[in-house]
Amino acid sequence: MERPPGNTVGIVANPLAGKDLRRLTSGATPVSDAVKIGAIRRAVVGAMEGGANRVLISGDRARLGERALAGLRLPRIGEGSGSAVAHAEVLAAHGWHTGRDSQLTAAQFRDQGVGAVIALGGDGTQRDVTKGWRDVPLVPLAVGTNNVFPLQLEATVAGFAAGAMASGWAGVADVTSQAKIIDVTVEGSPQADVALVDVCLVRGSFVGARAVWESASVCEIVAAIAEPDSVGLSAIAAAVAPVRRHEAGAAHVRLGCTPGSESAPGDKRIRAAVMPGSYSDIDIALCERLAFGQPVTLRGPGVLALDGEREIVLGAGERATITVNPDGPHVIDVGAAVAAAQRRRYPFSPAPAGRGDLDGR
Structure with missing residues (x-):
């Protein structure tokens, strides 16, 4: 079988994913290191089967990458005397022990010409x-607490799809779609940020444990993805103004707790699954659909939670502009990428109807 020239697949594995405070306050099961290590191993095998000659893995203090590669037998690439063992390595850890590690690793992948990235974690x-590489060619694997953006996929075929993309067995235009992204700017400040699922204004004046687990503290939501089968803060928007991940635009919801809202408690009350294993009563004051590029202003005091985690503190009178745009990461359609690669690897002509046996009988 002729193998394409090959390229590099990057794997980001967040050791903190699936272990935040929401796991203690809900019915969700923590995601162990063993689960992540197994997923990394299977993704490496899949990536090389899909055509990649090299895999780079993010480094971290839990040594997930090193533990995944221990004892893993890598395939040989090429034929005869020109063959060589495929290469997999763990990059040096950046040492922040926060999400900044994933951000810096993604930027490193971009600068090294990585052809596709597999990210193991939640939203x-x-x-x-995405903060490290805005238009990253991405296979998002769900192993976090909130998993609205990433997908429930087997790591073996996710790796194969990334390898097919990196090696050229599957084309970008044929097997990817560009996701929405939420741009966040703070008035009078150089501070800017992004989110993929939602931006929420939360009551309070500090970041603290970062994860938002009390729906009563949420005042306003802008959601790029608000699908009815989601769990998390975007489920609030999904109950009254649903918007699919591939649908243009976004949803804007103002809750009854918002200062100055005209809604009284219980006026428009819904229930939503704001955490795994937990439903909450929510009072809605306003819901509307947003077009791409249509700004929403969120006013302090409060904290902006980006994809479920507190990030930006707004003082009294401070304002942030939230805009949903269509130029986020290029998400790889795993099924389409695998099918495209298999068509190139095995170019059989389908038999006519009624003559499907390979021997022609």
């Missing part, structure tokens, strides 16, 4: 990767 991890 926060996917956001961190």
Whole structure:
């Protein structure tokens, strides 16, 4: 079988994903290191089967990458005397022990010409990767607490799809779609940020544990993805103004707790799954659909939570502009990428109807 020239696949594995405070306050099960290590191993095998000759893995203090590669037998690439063992390595850890590690690793992948990235984590991890590389060719694997943006996929075929993309067995235009992204700017400040699922204004004046687990503290939501089968803060928007991930635009919801809102408690009350294993009563004051580029202003005091994690403190009178745009990461359609690669690897002509046996009988 002729193998394409090959390229590099990057893997970001967040050791903190699936272990935040929401796991203690809900019915969700923490995601162990063993689960992540197994997923990394399978993704490496899949990536090389999909055509990649090299895999780079993010480094971290839990040594997930090193533990995944221990004892893993890598395939040989090429034929005869020109063959060589495929290469996999773990990059040096950046040492922040926060989402900044994923951000810096993604930027490093971009600068090294990585052809596709697999990110193991929840919404926060996917956001961190996108902060480092805005239009990253991405396979987002769900192993976090909130998993609205990433997908529930088997790591073996996710790796194959990334390898097919990196090696050229699958083309960008044929097997990717560009995701929405939420741009956040703070008035009078150089501070800017992004989110992939939602931006929420939360009551309070500090970041603290970062994860938002009390729906009563949420005052306003702008959601790029608000699908009815989601769990998290975007589920609030999904109950009254649903918007699919591939649908243009976004949703804007103002809750009854918002200062100056005209809604009284219980006026328009819904229930939503704001955490795994937990439903909450929510009072809605306003819901509307937003077009791409249509700005929403969120006013302090409060804290902006990006994809479920507190990030930006707004003082009294401070304002942030939230805009949803269509130029986020290029998300790889795993099924389409695998099918495209297999068509090139095995160019069989389908038999006519009624003559499907390979031997022609």
